[in-house]
Amino acid sequence: MAFLIIFLVALAISAVGFYRYIWFISIGYGFSIAGIGAALLIYFGITGGLTAVSIVMAALLIVYGLRLGGYLLAREYRSSSYHQVMQQAIDNGKHVKLPLKLLTWVGCALLYACEASPIAFRLQNHAGTDAVAIVGAAIMGAGILLESVADLTKNRFKQQHPHRFCDVGLFRLVRCPNYLGEIVTWTGVFVSGVTILSGAWQWIAAIGGYLCICWIMFGGARRLELRQNKEYGSDPEYQHYTKHTPILIPFIPLYSVANAKWLIG
Structure with missing residues:
Protein backbone atom coordinates (compact mmCIF):
# COMPACT_ATOMS: atom_id res chain seq x y z
CA MET A 1 0.00 0.00 0.00
CA ALA A 2 2.81 2.41 0.90
CA PHE A 3 4.53 1.92 -2.44
CA LEU A 4 1.27 2.45 -4.33
CA ILE A 5 0.70 5.71 -2.49
CA ILE A 6 4.12 7.16 -3.24
CA PHE A 7 3.88 5.98 -6.86
CA LEU A 8 0.54 7.76 -7.30
CA VAL A 9 1.95 10.92 -5.69
CA ALA A 10 4.94 10.85 -8.04
CA LEU A 11 2.61 10.20 -10.97
CA ALA A 12 0.45 13.21 -10.11
CA ILE A 13 3.31 15.65 -9.56
CA SER A 14 5.55 14.55 -12.42
CA ALA A 15 2.63 15.12 -14.80
CA VAL A 16 4.05 18.66 -15.14
CA GLY A 17 6.19 17.06 -17.84
CA PHE A 18 3.21 17.22 -20.19
CA GLY A 28 8.87 17.08 -11.78
CA TYR A 29 11.59 14.95 -10.21
CA GLY A 30 12.40 17.33 -7.38
CA PHE A 31 8.83 18.11 -6.42
CA SER A 32 7.79 14.45 -6.74
CA ILE A 33 10.37 13.49 -4.12
CA ALA A 34 9.14 16.28 -1.85
CA GLY A 35 5.58 15.08 -2.36
CA ILE A 36 6.57 11.51 -1.51
CA GLY A 37 8.15 12.66 1.75
CA ALA A 38 5.03 14.62 2.68
CA ALA A 39 2.74 11.73 1.73
CA LEU A 40 4.67 9.32 3.95
CA LEU A 41 4.44 11.66 6.92
CA ILE A 42 0.72 12.23 6.41
CA TYR A 43 -0.29 8.63 5.71
CA PHE A 44 1.73 7.02 8.48
CA GLY A 45 0.96 9.89 10.81
CA ILE A 46 -2.70 8.96 10.44
CA THR A 47 -2.34 5.17 10.40
CA GLY A 48 0.53 5.02 12.88
CA GLY A 49 4.05 3.70 12.59
CA LEU A 50 6.17 6.86 12.46
CA THR A 51 9.47 6.68 14.33
CA ALA A 52 12.05 9.37 14.96
CA VAL A 53 14.36 8.17 12.18
CA SER A 54 11.55 7.71 9.65
CA ILE A 55 10.28 11.22 10.39
CA VAL A 56 13.77 12.60 9.84
CA MET A 57 14.23 10.73 6.57
CA ALA A 58 10.80 11.68 5.21
CA ALA A 59 11.54 15.29 6.18
CA LEU A 60 14.89 15.06 4.38
CA LEU A 61 13.02 13.91 1.25
CA ILE A 62 10.92 17.06 1.49
CA VAL A 63 13.98 19.27 1.99
CA TYR A 64 15.81 17.54 -0.84
CA GLY A 65 12.89 17.78 -3.25
CA LEU A 66 11.92 21.37 -2.50
CA ARG A 67 15.53 22.53 -2.76
CA LEU A 68 16.16 20.71 -6.03
CA GLY A 69 12.81 21.53 -7.60
CA GLY A 70 13.00 25.17 -6.54
CA TYR A 71 16.60 25.49 -7.74
CA LEU A 72 15.79 24.00 -11.14
CA LEU A 73 12.65 26.10 -11.51
CA ALA A 74 14.55 29.29 -10.71
CA ARG A 75 17.38 28.38 -13.08
CA GLU A 76 14.90 27.51 -15.81
CA TYR A 77 13.39 30.99 -15.77
CA ARG A 78 16.33 33.14 -14.67
CA SER A 79 19.07 31.71 -16.87
CA SER A 80 18.37 32.05 -20.57
CA SER A 81 21.71 30.41 -21.41
CA TYR A 82 20.85 27.35 -19.30
CA HIS A 83 17.42 27.10 -20.90
CA GLN A 84 18.97 27.27 -24.36
CA VAL A 85 21.57 24.63 -23.55
CA MET A 86 18.98 22.23 -22.18
CA GLN A 87 16.71 22.77 -25.13
CA GLN A 88 19.58 21.76 -27.40
CA ALA A 89 20.62 18.81 -25.23
CA ILE A 90 17.17 17.28 -24.66
CA ASP A 91 14.11 17.14 -26.88
CA ASN A 92 11.73 19.90 -25.80
CA GLY A 93 8.80 17.59 -26.42
CA LYS A 94 7.37 19.17 -29.55
CA HIS A 95 8.26 16.11 -31.61
CA VAL A 96 7.62 13.49 -28.92
CA LYS A 97 4.57 11.35 -29.59
CA LEU A 98 1.96 10.95 -26.87
CA PRO A 99 2.66 7.22 -26.28
CA LEU A 100 6.31 8.03 -25.56
CA LYS A 101 5.30 10.87 -23.26
CA LEU A 102 3.01 8.51 -21.36
CA LEU A 103 5.77 5.92 -21.10
CA THR A 104 8.21 8.56 -19.85
CA TRP A 105 5.67 9.81 -17.32
CA VAL A 106 4.94 6.38 -15.85
CA GLY A 107 8.59 5.32 -15.99
CA CYS A 108 9.77 8.44 -14.16
CA ALA A 109 7.09 8.14 -11.48
CA LEU A 110 8.01 4.49 -10.96
CA LEU A 111 11.70 5.38 -10.66
CA TYR A 112 11.02 8.11 -8.10
CA ALA A 113 8.90 5.73 -6.04
CA CYS A 114 11.59 3.04 -6.20
CA GLU A 115 14.28 5.50 -5.10
CA ALA A 116 12.31 6.43 -1.99
CA SER A 117 10.97 2.91 -1.39
CA PRO A 118 13.39 1.92 1.42
CA ILE A 119 11.84 4.63 3.60
CA ALA A 120 8.31 3.60 2.63
CA PHE A 121 9.06 -0.08 3.29
CA ARG A 122 10.60 0.76 6.67
CA LEU A 123 7.31 2.37 7.66
CA GLN A 124 5.17 -0.32 6.06
CA ASN A 125 7.13 -3.08 7.81
CA HIS A 126 6.79 -1.29 11.18
CA ALA A 127 10.55 -1.31 11.61
CA GLY A 128 11.97 0.54 14.57
CA THR A 129 15.02 2.74 14.77
CA ASP A 130 18.33 0.91 14.36
CA ALA A 131 21.95 1.90 13.83
CA VAL A 132 21.79 1.25 10.08
CA ALA A 133 18.82 3.60 9.71
CA ILE A 134 20.63 6.32 11.64
CA VAL A 135 23.75 5.90 9.49
CA GLY A 136 21.60 5.98 6.34
CA ALA A 137 19.88 9.18 7.45
CA ALA A 138 23.26 10.77 8.20
CA ILE A 139 24.60 9.81 4.76
CA MET A 140 21.44 11.15 3.17
CA GLY A 141 21.80 14.48 4.97
CA ALA A 142 25.46 14.71 3.95
CA GLY A 143 24.50 14.11 0.32
CA ILE A 144 21.88 16.85 0.36
CA LEU A 145 24.39 19.25 1.90
CA LEU A 146 27.05 18.29 -0.66
CA GLU A 147 24.70 18.82 -3.59
CA SER A 148 23.45 22.13 -2.19
CA VAL A 149 26.95 23.52 -1.65
CA ALA A 150 28.02 22.39 -5.14
CA ASP A 151 25.04 24.09 -6.80
CA LEU A 152 25.59 27.28 -4.79
CA THR A 153 29.32 27.30 -5.58
CA LYS A 154 28.79 26.90 -9.31
CA ASN A 155 25.99 29.46 -9.41
CA ARG A 156 28.15 32.11 -7.71
CA PHE A 157 31.19 31.23 -9.81
CA LYS A 158 29.27 31.51 -13.08
CA GLN A 159 27.93 34.93 -12.09
CA GLN A 160 31.51 36.18 -11.88
CA HIS A 161 33.04 34.02 -14.63
CA PRO A 162 30.28 33.20 -17.13
CA HIS A 163 32.69 31.92 -19.81
CA ARG A 164 34.95 29.74 -17.66
CA PHE A 165 34.53 26.23 -16.37
CA CYS A 166 34.06 25.97 -12.59
CA ASP A 167 37.09 24.54 -10.78
CA VAL A 168 36.81 25.96 -7.27
CA GLY A 169 35.62 24.54 -3.95
CA LEU A 170 34.16 21.06 -4.26
CA PHE A 171 34.91 21.17 -7.99
CA ARG A 172 38.57 20.64 -7.06
CA LEU A 173 37.58 17.25 -5.65
CA VAL A 174 35.46 16.03 -8.58
CA ARG A 175 34.16 17.71 -11.72
CA CYS A 176 30.51 16.90 -10.94
CA PRO A 177 30.10 17.30 -7.16
CA ASN A 178 26.37 17.99 -7.51
CA TYR A 179 25.85 14.59 -9.16
CA LEU A 180 28.08 13.06 -6.49
CA GLY A 181 25.81 14.61 -3.87
CA GLU A 182 22.83 13.02 -5.58
CA ILE A 183 24.45 9.59 -5.45
CA VAL A 184 25.44 10.03 -1.80
CA THR A 185 21.87 11.06 -0.91
CA TRP A 186 20.32 7.96 -2.46
CA THR A 187 23.08 5.76 -1.08
CA GLY A 188 21.92 6.89 2.36
CA VAL A 189 18.32 6.05 1.53
CA PHE A 190 19.27 2.59 0.26
CA VAL A 191 21.58 1.85 3.19
CA SER A 192 18.81 2.76 5.64
CA GLY A 193 16.66 -0.04 4.29
CA VAL A 194 19.05 -2.98 4.08
CA THR A 195 18.09 -4.36 7.51
CA ILE A 196 14.33 -4.14 7.03
CA LEU A 197 13.60 -5.00 3.40
CA SER A 198 11.43 -8.10 3.16
CA GLY A 199 10.68 -10.27 0.16
CA ALA A 200 11.88 -10.17 -3.44
CA TRP A 201 9.65 -7.26 -4.49
CA GLN A 202 10.98 -4.88 -1.84
CA TRP A 203 14.57 -5.75 -2.67
CA ILE A 204 13.98 -5.39 -6.41
CA ALA A 205 12.34 -1.98 -5.99
CA ALA A 206 15.05 -0.66 -3.65
CA ILE A 207 18.02 -2.01 -5.65
CA GLY A 208 16.45 -1.07 -8.97
CA GLY A 209 15.79 2.51 -7.89
CA TYR A 210 19.29 2.94 -6.50
CA LEU A 211 21.10 1.48 -9.51
CA CYS A 212 18.98 3.48 -11.94
CA ILE A 213 19.67 6.82 -10.28
CA CYS A 214 23.41 6.04 -10.16
CA TRP A 215 23.32 5.17 -13.87
CA ILE A 216 21.45 8.39 -14.63
CA MET A 217 23.93 10.48 -12.63
CA PHE A 218 26.86 8.99 -14.53
CA GLY A 219 24.93 9.75 -17.70
CA GLY A 220 24.45 13.33 -16.56
CA ALA A 221 28.18 13.57 -15.94
CA ARG A 222 28.82 12.27 -19.46
CA ARG A 223 26.43 14.80 -20.99
CA LEU A 224 28.13 17.61 -19.08
CA GLU A 225 31.57 16.38 -20.10
CA LEU A 226 30.65 16.32 -23.78
CA ARG A 227 29.21 19.81 -23.55
CA GLN A 228 32.25 21.17 -21.71
CA ASN A 229 34.65 19.46 -24.12
CA LYS A 230 32.93 21.29 -26.93
CA GLU A 231 32.99 24.62 -25.12
CA TYR A 232 36.39 24.52 -23.37
CA GLY A 233 38.26 21.78 -25.23
CA SER A 234 40.88 24.14 -26.65
CA ASP A 235 41.68 25.64 -23.23
CA PRO A 236 44.96 24.20 -21.81
CA GLU A 237 43.76 24.86 -18.25
CA TYR A 238 40.62 22.85 -18.89
CA GLN A 239 42.67 20.01 -20.37
CA HIS A 240 44.87 19.96 -17.26
CA TYR A 241 41.79 20.08 -15.03
CA THR A 242 40.10 17.13 -16.71
CA LYS A 243 43.25 15.02 -16.62
CA HIS A 244 43.82 15.52 -12.90
CA THR A 245 40.31 15.75 -11.44
CA PRO A 246 38.04 12.66 -11.36
CA ILE A 247 34.75 13.22 -13.10
CA LEU A 248 32.43 11.91 -10.38
CA ILE A 249 33.88 9.68 -7.65
CA PRO A 250 36.62 11.17 -5.42
CA PHE A 251 40.04 9.50 -5.41
CA ILE A 252 39.00 7.07 -8.16
CA PRO A 253 41.07 7.74 -11.30
CA LEU A 254 38.08 7.81 -13.64
CA TYR A 255 38.61 11.01 -15.60
CA SER A 256 36.24 10.55 -18.52
CA VAL A 257 33.01 8.79 -19.47
CA ALA A 258 32.68 10.48 -22.84
CA ASN A 259 33.03 7.19 -24.71
CA ALA A 260 30.50 5.35 -22.54
CA LYS A 261 27.59 5.66 -24.94
CA TRP A 262 25.48 3.26 -22.89
CA LEU A 263 25.09 5.94 -20.21
CA ILE A 264 22.08 8.22 -20.24
CA GLY A 265 21.38 11.36 -18.25
Whole structure:
Protein backbone atom coordinates (compact mmCIF):
# COMPACT_ATOMS: atom_id res chain seq x y z
CA MET A 1 0.00 0.00 0.00
CA ALA A 2 2.81 2.41 0.90
CA PHE A 3 4.53 1.92 -2.44
CA LEU A 4 1.27 2.45 -4.33
CA ILE A 5 0.70 5.71 -2.49
CA ILE A 6 4.12 7.16 -3.24
CA PHE A 7 3.88 5.98 -6.86
CA LEU A 8 0.54 7.76 -7.30
CA VAL A 9 1.95 10.92 -5.69
CA ALA A 10 4.94 10.85 -8.04
CA LEU A 11 2.61 10.20 -10.97
CA ALA A 12 0.45 13.21 -10.11
CA ILE A 13 3.31 15.65 -9.56
CA SER A 14 5.55 14.55 -12.42
CA ALA A 15 2.63 15.12 -14.80
CA VAL A 16 4.05 18.66 -15.14
CA GLY A 17 6.19 17.06 -17.84
CA PHE A 18 3.21 17.22 -20.19
CA TYR A 19 3.58 21.01 -20.07
CA ARG A 20 7.30 20.86 -20.83
CA TYR A 21 8.82 17.49 -21.62
CA ILE A 22 12.12 18.04 -19.79
CA TRP A 23 10.19 18.68 -16.59
CA PHE A 24 9.48 14.95 -16.31
CA ILE A 25 13.12 14.51 -15.26
CA SER A 26 13.91 17.87 -13.69
CA ILE A 27 11.32 19.98 -11.90
CA GLY A 28 8.87 17.08 -11.78
CA TYR A 29 11.59 14.95 -10.21
CA GLY A 30 12.40 17.33 -7.38
CA PHE A 31 8.83 18.11 -6.42
CA SER A 32 7.79 14.45 -6.74
CA ILE A 33 10.37 13.49 -4.12
CA ALA A 34 9.14 16.28 -1.85
CA GLY A 35 5.58 15.08 -2.36
CA ILE A 36 6.57 11.51 -1.51
CA GLY A 37 8.15 12.66 1.75
CA ALA A 38 5.03 14.62 2.68
CA ALA A 39 2.74 11.73 1.73
CA LEU A 40 4.67 9.32 3.95
CA LEU A 41 4.44 11.66 6.92
CA ILE A 42 0.72 12.23 6.41
CA TYR A 43 -0.29 8.63 5.71
CA PHE A 44 1.73 7.02 8.48
CA GLY A 45 0.96 9.89 10.81
CA ILE A 46 -2.70 8.96 10.44
CA THR A 47 -2.34 5.17 10.40
CA GLY A 48 0.53 5.02 12.88
CA GLY A 49 4.05 3.70 12.59
CA LEU A 50 6.17 6.86 12.46
CA THR A 51 9.47 6.68 14.33
CA ALA A 52 12.05 9.37 14.96
CA VAL A 53 14.36 8.17 12.18
CA SER A 54 11.55 7.71 9.65
CA ILE A 55 10.28 11.22 10.39
CA VAL A 56 13.77 12.60 9.84
CA MET A 57 14.23 10.73 6.57
CA ALA A 58 10.80 11.68 5.21
CA ALA A 59 11.54 15.29 6.18
CA LEU A 60 14.89 15.06 4.38
CA LEU A 61 13.02 13.91 1.25
CA ILE A 62 10.92 17.06 1.49
CA VAL A 63 13.98 19.27 1.99
CA TYR A 64 15.81 17.54 -0.84
CA GLY A 65 12.89 17.78 -3.25
CA LEU A 66 11.92 21.37 -2.50
CA ARG A 67 15.53 22.53 -2.76
CA LEU A 68 16.16 20.71 -6.03
CA GLY A 69 12.81 21.53 -7.60
CA GLY A 70 13.00 25.17 -6.54
CA TYR A 71 16.60 25.49 -7.74
CA LEU A 72 15.79 24.00 -11.14
CA LEU A 73 12.65 26.10 -11.51
CA ALA A 74 14.55 29.29 -10.71
CA ARG A 75 17.38 28.38 -13.08
CA GLU A 76 14.90 27.51 -15.81
CA TYR A 77 13.39 30.99 -15.77
CA ARG A 78 16.33 33.14 -14.67
CA SER A 79 19.07 31.71 -16.87
CA SER A 80 18.37 32.05 -20.57
CA SER A 81 21.71 30.41 -21.41
CA TYR A 82 20.85 27.35 -19.30
CA HIS A 83 17.42 27.10 -20.90
CA GLN A 84 18.97 27.27 -24.36
CA VAL A 85 21.57 24.63 -23.55
CA MET A 86 18.98 22.23 -22.18
CA GLN A 87 16.71 22.77 -25.13
CA GLN A 88 19.58 21.76 -27.40
CA ALA A 89 20.62 18.81 -25.23
CA ILE A 90 17.17 17.28 -24.66
CA ASP A 91 14.11 17.14 -26.88
CA ASN A 92 11.73 19.90 -25.80
CA GLY A 93 8.80 17.59 -26.42
CA LYS A 94 7.37 19.17 -29.55
CA HIS A 95 8.26 16.11 -31.61
CA VAL A 96 7.62 13.49 -28.92
CA LYS A 97 4.57 11.35 -29.59
CA LEU A 98 1.96 10.95 -26.87
CA PRO A 99 2.66 7.22 -26.28
CA LEU A 100 6.31 8.03 -25.56
CA LYS A 101 5.30 10.87 -23.26
CA LEU A 102 3.01 8.51 -21.36
CA LEU A 103 5.77 5.92 -21.10
CA THR A 104 8.21 8.56 -19.85
CA TRP A 105 5.67 9.81 -17.32
CA VAL A 106 4.94 6.38 -15.85
CA GLY A 107 8.59 5.32 -15.99
CA CYS A 108 9.77 8.44 -14.16
CA ALA A 109 7.09 8.14 -11.48
CA LEU A 110 8.01 4.49 -10.96
CA LEU A 111 11.70 5.38 -10.66
CA TYR A 112 11.02 8.11 -8.10
CA ALA A 113 8.90 5.73 -6.04
CA CYS A 114 11.59 3.04 -6.20
CA GLU A 115 14.28 5.50 -5.10
CA ALA A 116 12.31 6.43 -1.99
CA SER A 117 10.97 2.91 -1.39
CA PRO A 118 13.39 1.92 1.42
CA ILE A 119 11.84 4.63 3.60
CA ALA A 120 8.31 3.60 2.63
CA PHE A 121 9.06 -0.08 3.29
CA ARG A 122 10.60 0.76 6.67
CA LEU A 123 7.31 2.37 7.66
CA GLN A 124 5.17 -0.32 6.06
CA ASN A 125 7.13 -3.08 7.81
CA HIS A 126 6.79 -1.29 11.18
CA ALA A 127 10.55 -1.31 11.61
CA GLY A 128 11.97 0.54 14.57
CA THR A 129 15.02 2.74 14.77
CA ASP A 130 18.33 0.91 14.36
CA ALA A 131 21.95 1.90 13.83
CA VAL A 132 21.79 1.25 10.08
CA ALA A 133 18.82 3.60 9.71
CA ILE A 134 20.63 6.32 11.64
CA VAL A 135 23.75 5.90 9.49
CA GLY A 136 21.60 5.98 6.34
CA ALA A 137 19.88 9.18 7.45
CA ALA A 138 23.26 10.77 8.20
CA ILE A 139 24.60 9.81 4.76
CA MET A 140 21.44 11.15 3.17
CA GLY A 141 21.80 14.48 4.97
CA ALA A 142 25.46 14.71 3.95
CA GLY A 143 24.50 14.11 0.32
CA ILE A 144 21.88 16.85 0.36
CA LEU A 145 24.39 19.25 1.90
CA LEU A 146 27.05 18.29 -0.66
CA GLU A 147 24.70 18.82 -3.59
CA SER A 148 23.45 22.13 -2.19
CA VAL A 149 26.95 23.52 -1.65
CA ALA A 150 28.02 22.39 -5.14
CA ASP A 151 25.04 24.09 -6.80
CA LEU A 152 25.59 27.28 -4.79
CA THR A 153 29.32 27.30 -5.58
CA LYS A 154 28.79 26.90 -9.31
CA ASN A 155 25.99 29.46 -9.41
CA ARG A 156 28.15 32.11 -7.71
CA PHE A 157 31.19 31.23 -9.81
CA LYS A 158 29.27 31.51 -13.08
CA GLN A 159 27.93 34.93 -12.09
CA GLN A 160 31.51 36.18 -11.88
CA HIS A 161 33.04 34.02 -14.63
CA PRO A 162 30.28 33.20 -17.13
CA HIS A 163 32.69 31.92 -19.81
CA ARG A 164 34.95 29.74 -17.66
CA PHE A 165 34.53 26.23 -16.37
CA CYS A 166 34.06 25.97 -12.59
CA ASP A 167 37.09 24.54 -10.78
CA VAL A 168 36.81 25.96 -7.27
CA GLY A 169 35.62 24.54 -3.95
CA LEU A 170 34.16 21.06 -4.26
CA PHE A 171 34.91 21.17 -7.99
CA ARG A 172 38.57 20.64 -7.06
CA LEU A 173 37.58 17.25 -5.65
CA VAL A 174 35.46 16.03 -8.58
CA ARG A 175 34.16 17.71 -11.72
CA CYS A 176 30.51 16.90 -10.94
CA PRO A 177 30.10 17.30 -7.16
CA ASN A 178 26.37 17.99 -7.51
CA TYR A 179 25.85 14.59 -9.16
CA LEU A 180 28.08 13.06 -6.49
CA GLY A 181 25.81 14.61 -3.87
CA GLU A 182 22.83 13.02 -5.58
CA ILE A 183 24.45 9.59 -5.45
CA VAL A 184 25.44 10.03 -1.80
CA THR A 185 21.87 11.06 -0.91
CA TRP A 186 20.32 7.96 -2.46
CA THR A 187 23.08 5.76 -1.08
CA GLY A 188 21.92 6.89 2.36
CA VAL A 189 18.32 6.05 1.53
CA PHE A 190 19.27 2.59 0.26
CA VAL A 191 21.58 1.85 3.19
CA SER A 192 18.81 2.76 5.64
CA GLY A 193 16.66 -0.04 4.29
CA VAL A 194 19.05 -2.98 4.08
CA THR A 195 18.09 -4.36 7.51
CA ILE A 196 14.33 -4.14 7.03
CA LEU A 197 13.60 -5.00 3.40
CA SER A 198 11.43 -8.10 3.16
CA GLY A 199 10.68 -10.27 0.16
CA ALA A 200 11.88 -10.17 -3.44
CA TRP A 201 9.65 -7.26 -4.49
CA GLN A 202 10.98 -4.88 -1.84
CA TRP A 203 14.57 -5.75 -2.67
CA ILE A 204 13.98 -5.39 -6.41
CA ALA A 205 12.34 -1.98 -5.99
CA ALA A 206 15.05 -0.66 -3.65
CA ILE A 207 18.02 -2.01 -5.65
CA GLY A 208 16.45 -1.07 -8.97
CA GLY A 209 15.79 2.51 -7.89
CA TYR A 210 19.29 2.94 -6.50
CA LEU A 211 21.10 1.48 -9.51
CA CYS A 212 18.98 3.48 -11.94
CA ILE A 213 19.67 6.82 -10.28
CA CYS A 214 23.41 6.04 -10.16
CA TRP A 215 23.32 5.17 -13.87
CA ILE A 216 21.45 8.39 -14.63
CA MET A 217 23.93 10.48 -12.63
CA PHE A 218 26.86 8.99 -14.53
CA GLY A 219 24.93 9.75 -17.70
CA GLY A 220 24.45 13.33 -16.56
CA ALA A 221 28.18 13.57 -15.94
CA ARG A 222 28.82 12.27 -19.46
CA ARG A 223 26.43 14.80 -20.99
CA LEU A 224 28.13 17.61 -19.08
CA GLU A 225 31.57 16.38 -20.10
CA LEU A 226 30.65 16.32 -23.78
CA ARG A 227 29.21 19.81 -23.55
CA GLN A 228 32.25 21.17 -21.71
CA ASN A 229 34.65 19.46 -24.12
CA LYS A 230 32.93 21.29 -26.93
CA GLU A 231 32.99 24.62 -25.12
CA TYR A 232 36.39 24.52 -23.37
CA GLY A 233 38.26 21.78 -25.23
CA SER A 234 40.88 24.14 -26.65
CA ASP A 235 41.68 25.64 -23.23
CA PRO A 236 44.96 24.20 -21.81
CA GLU A 237 43.76 24.86 -18.25
CA TYR A 238 40.62 22.85 -18.89
CA GLN A 239 42.67 20.01 -20.37
CA HIS A 240 44.87 19.96 -17.26
CA TYR A 241 41.79 20.08 -15.03
CA THR A 242 40.10 17.13 -16.71
CA LYS A 243 43.25 15.02 -16.62
CA HIS A 244 43.82 15.52 -12.90
CA THR A 245 40.31 15.75 -11.44
CA PRO A 246 38.04 12.66 -11.36
CA ILE A 247 34.75 13.22 -13.10
CA LEU A 248 32.43 11.91 -10.38
CA ILE A 249 33.88 9.68 -7.65
CA PRO A 250 36.62 11.17 -5.42
CA PHE A 251 40.04 9.50 -5.41
CA ILE A 252 39.00 7.07 -8.16
CA PRO A 253 41.07 7.74 -11.30
CA LEU A 254 38.08 7.81 -13.64
CA TYR A 255 38.61 11.01 -15.60
CA SER A 256 36.24 10.55 -18.52
CA VAL A 257 33.01 8.79 -19.47
CA ALA A 258 32.68 10.48 -22.84
CA ASN A 259 33.03 7.19 -24.71
CA ALA A 260 30.50 5.35 -22.54
CA LYS A 261 27.59 5.66 -24.94
CA TRP A 262 25.48 3.26 -22.89
CA LEU A 263 25.09 5.94 -20.21
CA ILE A 264 22.08 8.22 -20.24
CA GLY A 265 21.38 11.36 -18.25
